[in-house]
Amino acid sequence: MPPESPPAAAPAPDASVPSPPLQPGLLELFLAFAKMSLAGFGGVLVWARRSIVEQHRWMTAEEFNETFALCHFLPGPNIVNLSVVFGSRFRGIAGGLAAFAGLVGPPMVIATVLAALYARYGDIDILRRTLAGVACAAVGLLFAVVLKMMMPLLKRRDVTGLVILSAVFVAIGLIRWPLQSVLLVAIPLSIATTVLARRMVKS
Numbered sequence: 001m002p003p004e005s006p007p008a009a010a011p012a013p014d015a016s017v018p019s020p021p022l023q024p025g026l027l028e029l030f031l032a033f034a035k036m037s038l039a040g041f042g043g044v045l046v047w048a049r050r051s052i053v054e055q056h057r058w059m060t061a062e063e064f065n066e067t068f069a070l071c072h073f074l075p076g077p078n079i080v081n082l083s084v085v086f087g088s089r090f091r092g093i094a095g096g097l098a099a100f101a102g103l104v105g106p107p108m109v110i111a112t113v114l115a116a117l118y119a120r121y122g123d124i125d126i127l128r129r130t131l132a133g134v135a136c137a138a139v140g141l142l143f144a145v146v147l148k149m150m151m152p153l154l155k156r157r158d159v160t161g162l163v164i165l166s167a168v169f170v171a172i173g174l175i176r177w178p179l180q181s182v183l184l185v186a187i188p189l190s191i192a193t194t195v196l197a198r199r200m201v202k203s
């Protein structure tokens with residue numbers, strides 16, 4: 001009888017196929033957003049992007065930008081909207097509630113304690129100087145995350161996106177036009193140019 005042939009080796013996994021995104025659990029969502037909120041002195045956006053995109057890789061940079069852009073057009077604080085939308089994306093309503101609780105729970109306790117202390121010791125000069133220093137650091141972190149969020153546009157050489165971004169910045173930041181009026185023009189224009197660009201690529 002011929003000897004049994006050795007079993008065929010299993011094919012090596014195709015490295016070109018992207019791995020599916022990680023699925024955080026409810027506790028992981030709560031702890032992740034709690035860490036963001038506790039680290040986010042002056043704003044959580046910096047730490048939210050770092051945790052979601054760079055540390056846990058739950059979203060790509062483009063997906064984070066698109067989700068955060070959506071949160072701008074929902075009522076309420078943007079970062080709170082982000083926590084609910086992000087948590088709901090992975091774990092439904094329970095995930096949205098877990099991320100929201102992690103984001104607002106710990107800071108609420110700390111802010112309540114600090115408010116009581118500030119009411120008693122707020123007139124101390126060194127405390128005012130400390131708060132001014134924290135404000136400067138928060139502005140620097142905000143500039144850093146804005147530059148990081150612009151990188152996908154720069155890598156894709158998205159000239160149209162950069163032009164719209166600059167126009168919105170000038171209209172709201174420099175000319176001081178009302179936010180609602182600018183968005184009523186910028187949103188349809190951005191959607192139209194994106195759809196047109198995709199049709200041109202397909203054709």
